Amino acid sequence: MDIQTLTFIIVGLTFALYIGIAIWSRAGSTNDFYVAGGGVHPIANGMATAADWMSAATYISMAGIIAFAGYDGSVYLMGWTGGYVLLAMCLAPYLRKFGKFTVPDFIGDRYYSQTARTIAVLCAILVSFTYIAGQMRGVGVVFSRFLEVDIATGVIIGMVIVFFYTVLGGMKGITYTQVAQYCVLMFAYIVPAVFLSLLMTGHILPQTGFGGTVADGSGQFLLERLDGLSTQLGFAEYTEGVRSKVDVFFITAALMVGTAGLPHVIVRFFTVPKVRDARRSAFWALAFIAVVYLTAPTIAAFGKMNMINTVNGPDLQGVEYDNAPSWIKNWEKTGLISWEDKNDDGRMFYSGDERNEMTIDRDIMVLANPEIGDLPAWVVALVAAGGVAAALSTSAGLLLVISTSVSHDLLKRNLMPNITDKQELMYARLAAAVAILISGYFGVYPPGFVAQVVAFAFGLAASSFFPAIILGIFNKRMNSTGAIAGMIVGIVFTFSYIVFFKFISPELNTPDHWLFGISPEGIGTLGMIFNFVVAFIVHKMTGDAPKDIQDLVESIRYPKGAGEAQDH
């Protein structure tokens, strides 16, 4: 059977599974729609959180970024996992005890202020929207590549599917669908890594193969070989970085703190029955995420080496274009790889200096990896199914946050307090539909900055929500004026810095012009620090929070008496 047919079969089967689960666990009430009735087991919730977390960006492009950036790619590995430590210890158990549906609910009640709630709702919508704009494009790319349709059709197919199970299923449908998606995604990610590790180093575990010797009898370590190849070809050494230490530090921190502040991740911890389960869910979530994150850098290293070998040949003289491996021809059709014969020798050559003749898009690494390594067709098809799972699961989780933010936080708690449960559910579904249409539009007509807006979302979450929630739990005297001032300063500063360097004056976007050498990707950390400082100063000037609020904060600091998540 050829790759195309196999892909249809495997993607089709996994799809049938997701949709079946969504129908089977249809949401009956608003409570079900938002938080799955509070009855999800920590292991299931951990898997769902992991699937939610690993977006198309993580699945498709992270290993590619690491392959091309080497050590500098570590910011994503540490940043997107280390945030779970903060989440587990500083946020999840307390927010669960607090027992509200959403992050704006917490901020609004803790800071006894409608203004604080409204600002939090607007931040949540902004963060989720910037995040999802990239996801729909990812969904579209995967569909169009493997169904061989154009990108617009790919996006529309994705929109219909996402709409179907978000709107019908709600949180409960999503939770169990995401458990299935995690399994598909993880399996699809690991299988090619194991194959490559066996082929290249003889180790069955990619994580030890990564540090093993190359299986050609030379006894040379894989990473040593890769470092040597990189220097020879004019790249930086693979295991050394080119970014400044300050920048690496700030980007890692922005990603970590942003992870802990992302509304669609936090909301997961409302869906477990107990405070202890919220802690355990964070553990399971990270454990499941780590399976993929510990594998990503191995895929990056194996892929990079294979790629260099198949393009430049074992003798590093370049492979004749007429004998190019099939993966190069396949991906040339998508425009993501191109070859320009600069020295007219008919041979391809890939390097980091003026000898380079190849333009290779880093996003193809994971999808093309099984083809580059000449793995069986079913592995290629499996990787496609994994990409689809990753893209769909994150979109669905984000859409849920957007729809609850609009129907619950904005309408029910702000504009239309008298609507019934039924109407609220209807508005939630309507909001999801509108959000899908808007993000679908950005999927078909990407504004040209989709890759940047994902990093953007983290910085915004780090500089707005994180300090407000932390202070709300650990500083019981913090008042509403302080928190509001902090959130506004943090998000406005971060937003302006990114917009300035990315969109207003992109020509100035170099380390020389950056504030303290911090790139726009890492600026959310500084925004977060400003948020904390401003909140402290304003608090000192305006007095403590009222006594009943301080008592409320006391009561979320221990687990006993945690009920089901409550509406009011």
Place this chain on the structure above:
Amino acid sequence: MAFKNEDDAKAYWKENLSLMLKLLVVWFVVSYGFGILLVDVLNEIRFFGFKLGFWFAQQGSIITFIVLIFLYVRGMAKLDNKYEVHED
């Protein structure tokens, strides 16, 4: 008030914070310390086929994170029982 008295509530919170801070110190040292600030020094040391700093940045820190959360979950469960503020 779920605690027997005011002192218990304070002691519980204090123990909670101290556990959290200890684990966060490890969290910081392993990721920002070993993986970023001290990476050049550690890269002089070889750990199987890895430079040690590089290994911490791409593997070791993630493994440590999982262990930290595990210890936290266990430590907090013990603490909840000690002060009898666990859920039924």
